[in-house]
Amino acid sequence: MKTLDASLIRQSASSGLSRLLNDNPEAALGHYDELRSGPNRLRPLWQQFSNLTGEAQIAQFAEHDKAIQKAIRHHAISYNVYQDQASVSRAWSLNPVPFLISESDWRHIADAMAQRAALLNQILIDVYSEQRLLKEGLLPAALLQAHPGYLRSMCGVKPLRDLFLPIIAFDIARGPEGQWWVVSQRCQSPSGLGYMLENRHLIAKLFPQAFKGMGIRHLESSYRQLLLDLTRLAAPIAEGEPPRLVLLTSGPWSETYFEHAYLAAYLGLPLVQGADLIAQGDKLYLKTLQGLQRVHGLLRRIDDAFLDPLELRPDSTLGIPGLIQVLREQGVVMANAPGSGFLESPAIQGFLPAIAQALLGETLKMPSLHSWWCGESAALDAIAPLLRTQVVKSSYTGSNVQEFEPIIALHLSKQELAALRERIRQRPEQYTAQTYLPFSQTLTWQPEGFRPKTALVRVFAIADMKSSWQLVPGGMTRIANVDPHVVSIAKGGSTLDTWVQTSKQDAQQAEWSFLPSMEPRLRPVSSRSAEHLFWLGRYSERAEHLSRFAKALLVMSSAEDAIPMVFAKAMTTLASAQALVDRDTPGLSQSPAIFARSLMAKLSDPAACSLEYCLSAIETNLRATRDLFPVDHLRLLNSMREGLKQLDGTLMGSLGGLDELSLQLAALSGLQSDRMTRDLTWRVLVIGRSLERLTALSETLQHLGCEPVLRASHAYETLLNLFDSLITYRVRYQGNYTPAALIELLIHDVTNPRAIAAVIAQTVEAIGWLPKPSAALVAKQQELACAKPAELGLPALGAWAAQCKERGRAISDLITAQYFAHMQAFRTAI
Numbered sequence: 001m002k003t004l005d006a007s008l009i010r011q012s013a014s015s016g017l018s019r020l021l022n023d024n025p026e027a028a029l030g031h032y033d034e035l036r037s038g039p040n041r042l043r044p045l046w047q048q049f050s051n052l053t054g055e056a057q058i059a060q061f062a063e064h065d066k067a068i069q070k071a072i073r074h075h076a077i078s079y080n081v082y083q084d085q086a087s088v089s090r091a092w093s094l095n096p097v098p099f100l101i102s103e104s105d106w107r108h109i110a111d112a113m114a115q116r117a118a119l120l121n122q123i124l125i126d127v128y129s130e131q132r133l134l135k136e137g138l139l140p141a142a143l144l145q146a147h148p149g150y151l152r153s154m155c156g157v158k159p160l161r162d163l164f165l166p167i168i169a170f171d172i173a174r175g176p177e178g179q180w181w182v183v184s185q186r187c188q189s190p191s192g193l194g195y196m197l198e199n200r201h202l203i204a205k206l207f208p209q210a211f212k213g214m215g216i217r218h219l220e221s222s223y224r225q226l227l228l229d230l231t232r233l234a235a236p237i238a239e240g241e242p243p244r245l246v247l248l249t250s251g252p253w254s255e256t257y258f259e260h261a262y263l264a265a266y267l268g269l270p271l272v273q274g275a276d277l278i279a280q281g282d283k284l285y286l287k288t289l290q291g292l293q294r295v296h297g298l299l300r301r302i303d304d305a306f307l308d309p310l311e312l313r314p315d316s317t318l319g320i321p322g323l324i325q326v327l328r329e330q331g332v333v334m335a336n337a338p339g340s341g342f343l344e345s346p347a348i349q350g351f352l353p354a355i356a357q358a359l360l361g362e363t364l365k366m367p368s369l370h371s372w373w374c375g376e377s378a379a380l381d382a383i384a385p386l387l388r389t390q391v392v393k394s395s396y397t398g399s400n401v402q403e404f405e406p407i408i409a410l411h412l413s414k415q416e417l418a419a420l421r422e423r424i425r426q427r428p429e430q431y432t433a434q435t436y437l438p439f440s441q442t443l444t445w446q447p448e449g450f451r452p453k454t455a456l457v458r459v460f461a462i463a464d465m466k467s468s469w470q471l472v473p474g475g476m477t478r479i480a481n482v483d484p485h486v487v488s489i490a491k492g493g494s495t496l497d498t499w500v501q502t503s504k505q506d507a508q509q510a511e512w513s514f515l516p517s518m519e520p521r522l523r524p525v526s527s528r529s530a531e532h533l534f535w536l537g538r539y540s541e542r543a544e545h546l547s548r549f550a551k552a553l554l555v556m557s558s559a560e561d562a563i564p565m566v567f568a569k570a571m572t573t574l575a576s577a578q579a580l581v582d583r584d585t586p587g588l589s590q591s592p593a594i595f596a597r598s599l600m601a602k603l604s605d606p607a608a609c610s611l612e613y614c615l616s617a618i619e620t621n622l623r624a625t626r627d628l629f630p631v632d633h634l635r636l637l638n639s640m641r642e643g644l645k646q647l648d649g650t651l652m653g654s655l656g657g658l659d660e661l662s663l664q665l666a667a668l669s670g671l672q673s674d675r676m677t678r679d680l681t682w683r684v685l686v687i688g689r690s691l692e693r694l695t696a697l698s699e700t701l702q703h704l705g706c707e708p709v710l711r712a713s714h715a716y717e718t719l720l721n722l723f724d725s726l727i728t729y730r731v732r733y734q735g736n737y738t739p740a741a742l743i744e745l746l747i748h749d750v751t752n753p754r755a756i757a758a759v760i761a762q763t764v765e766a767i768g769w770l771p772k773p774s775a776a777l778v779a780k781q782q783e784l785a786c787a788k789p790a791e792l793g794l795p796a797l798g799a800w801a802a803q804c805k806e807r808g809r810a811i812s813d814l815i816t817a818q819y820f821a822h823m824q825a826f827r828t829a830i
Contacts, residue, residue: 019058020050024443024450032174032440034099034455045100045214045501046443052210061445064096064206071202076634077195079489080255092258093494094199095444096206099455099477106500109172109180109459110471112366117168117461117469119352120187120343122359124164128154128339138355142375142429143348148398149188149341151304153311153324159337160233166335166463167193167226172366173456174440181437182349182368183456187340189301192458194259195495196476197223197266203497217473217500225470226462227267233465234296234333243333244524245297246270246286248277250306250318252623260301261626268523269299271627274306276526279322282329288524289680289819290771297333303398304338312338347373347395347432369437375429383433387421390433402430408485410436439487444479444496453479456487457498473500525680529625531820533681536621537688538812540672543614544665545696545722550580550603550611551658552718556588557596558651565589567712574703575599578696579609600654603647611661615640618668628681632671640664683769687815690763694808697723697756701746701801707739707794716742723754739794747797756804760784767811770819777814783807 021040027033037043042050050058069091077092101109126133127150133139144150169190171183200219204211227245234243247269249260264271270286277295278285285292300307306316308323326332342348350371356364372379373395383390388409396402409417424431441452458476461469475498480487487493525533553575556563568589575581585598603611619637622629643664646657672689676682704710704719716737720726723746733741749755753762767773767781784807787800 019055020046020443020450025452027441027452028438030176030438031452031454032176032178032438033452034174034440034442035452045102048214049098049100049207049210052213053207057207061096061450065445067206068094068096068202073638074635075198075631076258076638077198078258079195080253080257092195092198093481093489094202095479095494095496096203097443097445097450097496098203098207098499099442099457099475099496101457101475101498101500103501103503105180106471106473106502109366112180112182112364113168113170113172113459113461113471114469115356115360115362115365116170116182116185116352117165117463118467119356119360119364120168120185120340121163121165121463123343123355124337124340125162126359128157133355133358136358138358139348139351140373140376143345143373143395144342146429147342147345147396149304149339149344151312151339151341153308154327154337154339157324157328157337157339158330159327160236160330160333161467163233163463163467164337164340166230166233168336168461168469169458170461171456171458173437175437176440178440180366182366183437184346185343186458187336187343188303188338189336190460191256191259191301192476193223193460193472194256194262194266196458196460196472196474196498198262199476199495199497200474211499214499215502215504217502219472219474222462222470222472223267225464227269229462229464230297230299230333230335237331237333238294238296241294243296244286244294245299246272246277246295247627248272248274248298248300248302250274250302252620252626254301256301257623258626261623263299264627267299270524270526270529271625272526273528274302274317274319276528277320277323279320279326282326282331284320284323284326284332286524287527289527289530289684290524293524295332297335299335304341305398307338341398344397345395345432346371346393346397346434347375349434350379350432370435372433373429374424374431374433377428380424380428384421387433388417389436391436392420392424393432393434395430395432408436411485442477442479442496444494446481453481454485454487455479455496459498473502474498475500522679523681525684527819529628529681530684531816532621532624533628533684534688534815534820536618536625537672537685537690538692539614539617539621540665540668541689541692542696543611543618544662544669545693546578546580546611546614547658547662547665548724549575549578549700549722550599551655551662552721553580553588553599554596554651554655554658556714556718557592557599559592561713563588563592564712564715566708567715570703570706570709571718574700577699577703579607596651597649600647600649600651603654604644612644615644630671630675632675633668636664636668636671640668680769683766686762687766687770690759690766691808691812693754694756694759694763695805695812697754697759698801698805698808701756702798702805705742705746705794705797705801710739710742710794720746725752725754728752743794743797756801760787760804763808763811767815770815774814774818777811777818780807780811780814784811 020042024035026036035042035046072092072094079090079092127144134141165187167190169186169192172180173183175181197219230245231243247260247264249271251273254260261271272286276287278287284295286295302318305313307319308321309316309319310321311324349368350373352368353364356362372383374380390409392407392409394403407420412420439454439456442455444451444453456478460472462472463469477496477498478487478489478493479496481492481494553571568587572587576583581598581602586594588595606612622633622637640661643657643660647654672685700722709715717726720729725745729745745752747756750758750761752758764781764785787804787807
């Protein structure tokens with residue numbers, strides 16, 4: 001039996017090899033082929049992958065691709081592309097084929113990148129202190145001082161342990177001869193760490209046998225090590241307290257905001273924006289509901305220029321005024337420190353070999369692309385005859401005025417090449433020439449089958465406490481899907497999970513065994529996050545109420561029997577008050593058909609207070625606090641938006657769409673009540689929901705809870721349905737509709753979560769959770785607590801409900817004024 005099994009495995013592996021060789025064309029001429037080592041011969045890693053994967057898996061790549069795309073939609077993984085006018089947020093692109101790196105290749109890459117990371121950090125130490133490189137002519141002053149990434153404000157600033165660059169990203173590629181080259185480096189706020197981890201979680205599930213059998217390195221311990229090292233780095237300034245770290249984002253409109261939120265949630269760090277922080281003297285603080293809390297470490301995802309409007313770009317609304325001064329005083333640890341933008345210039349690459357000898361006494365272990373800064377006359381003269389073989393890039397990356405897309409001279413006509421020469425002659429310092437390198441091509445899956453695509457690998461070096469850098473054992477490989485010469489996600493490229501092989505047994509356990517435990521702590525809630533949570537609660541509740549009310553109105557408008565005048569007028573007035581119809585819309589009694597058409601059109605109108613507006617507000621507030629919620633919330637929201645499209649202007653379509661939407665909103669409410677820790681985050685959201693429920697139900701009672709209206713047929717059922725209490729009433733009272741029973745269930749019964757007394761009790765309790773409420777807020781809280789009626793009849797019900805509604809609105813205003821008002825100036829400025 002064992003012999004037969006082995007025979008079947010060999011047969012499957014052989015079929016897998018044949019499929020990979022036959023179905024995948026060879027790499028383009030001049031490109032290194034990552035898959036093949038010769039005609040009809042796979043490279044060892046790919047042969048091993050094929051053996052472990054087998055014919056069945058290789059034949060299912062189309063299904064794998066569909067599964068990946070479905071998972072990306074469900075996880076709401078996105079990459080915002082500003083150039084795309086049709087859609088701001090684009091789904092992340094991930095190919096189901098991994099990129100494979102051998103153990104020996106990785107050892108070389110890791111050593112070379114660790115050396116280069118140390119070199120770049122030493123360059124920053126020098127240029128912002130002694131400036132030996134400038135004095136000795138190893139780095140042209142004209143290049144450095146003209147670059148927008150060189151920050152004069154950082155001169156004399158000395159980060160803790162002289163560590164400017166805790167995290168560095170390197171883009172590397174394999175040339176035609178199989179040699180690895182450094183293409184570029186990202187030093188300010190390198191992106192990709194979050195996407196890389198998410199890629200791994202998705203791809204490893206597709207090929208578990210290959211992943212385990214090939215001994216692929218795990219990624220997770222590197223992230224924990226990053227967190228531990230930043231915590232240790234910040235410990236000296238924490239004065240005996242556990243250091244508090246935060247992740248600084250530019251906000252939901254950042255192109256990589258998904259990654260910011262994902263990393264913050266994965267690392268357990270508060271996701272904050274510039275307005276959440278305040279610099280005071282030599283300290284940085286987070287504005288929370290509990291007051292100012294000291295921040296000791298900043299993992300930032302904002303480019304240098306926007307970090308401090310006091311000393312850098314004065315028009316920046318993303319940064320923290322006074323942050324550079326806090327850095328001067330060594331009052332905060334930052335990954336990464338400002339001032340490294342000039343290192344991202346391609347012009348720097350040409351000077352690194354000599355700088356490495358001067359600062360490290362070493363030769364670079366991996367070469368950069370051959371680079372010539374045209375601002376040096378000797379370099380310009382040397383490169384002029386060779387311009388046709390070069391890629392011309394901007395010397396001043398990060399400059400809105402001087403930056404341009406790389407130009408591959410080989411693709412230019414004679415006239416275009418001549419025009420380029422003239423532009424370089426006029427402003428040579430703005431241009432850098434690099435030798436054109438055809439990157440290697442690797443196996444990918446495309447709609448038409450297996451195809452080779454140009455690949456560029458991004459790897460990440462993380463500093464440890466020993467003044468050295470370790471590579472995360474993997475990477476984010478990007479491939480060119482459209483133009484084989486342009487590898488860019490923004491221009492339609494895709495990504496691959498990067499697998500690094502190791503011969504070590506049980507690699508993950510070995511990597512985790514040296515990591516000590518960390519002290520648990522409660523997550524602080526910033527004032528900005530609290531405001532978003534508050535309104536997330538309010539709009540979630542409002543959407544539920546509006547969908548329920550809209551359905552009741554549509555059912556009434558299609559009723560065969562005439563609607564009593566007083567009941568129709570009350571429902572029309574309430575619908576107008578809650579913005580479900582315009583004020584000049586003919587009422588239910590005048591023209592039910594016109595009323596229904598106006599209502600159905602209004603539901604999808606993006607104007608304020610419509611159902612569409614509520615869903616947009618839920619999305620805005622949910623994305624702004626994405627790090628606080630599981631992905632299920634966004635998946636539900638996407639389903640809601642799809643459900644809203646069913647509101648097609650027909651009665652049956654709208655009723656069906658509202659049914660589906662009500663179900664999804666109920667699921668959202670369940671997630672918020674049952675899947676969130678009962679901390680201040682949840683409590684603020686509950687306050688929002690409670691106040692919205694109080695005002696909506698009070699307003700409903702105000703208009704419908706009077707004797708003339710309740711005499712109308714179906715009025716009791718409608719009111720009970722709007723309170724979501726119809727079934728409970730029928731069970732208790734068997735359809736015996738009396739004012740006393742109605743008042744007991746909808747007003748007094750604290751076991752009914754929709755009864756006004758229960759809502760008041762929850763609201764009063766929720767307000768008590770807020771830290772240090774103002775005297776005015778406490779007074780309103782007490783007023784609301786006293787609003788529970790001992791005896792109440794129908795004649796007084798409307799006035800009492802109106803009073804409850806106004807008290808709820810007053811409390812909302814007081815909470816906003818005390819806890820959220822300081823955020824308004826920031827929001828207005830944006």
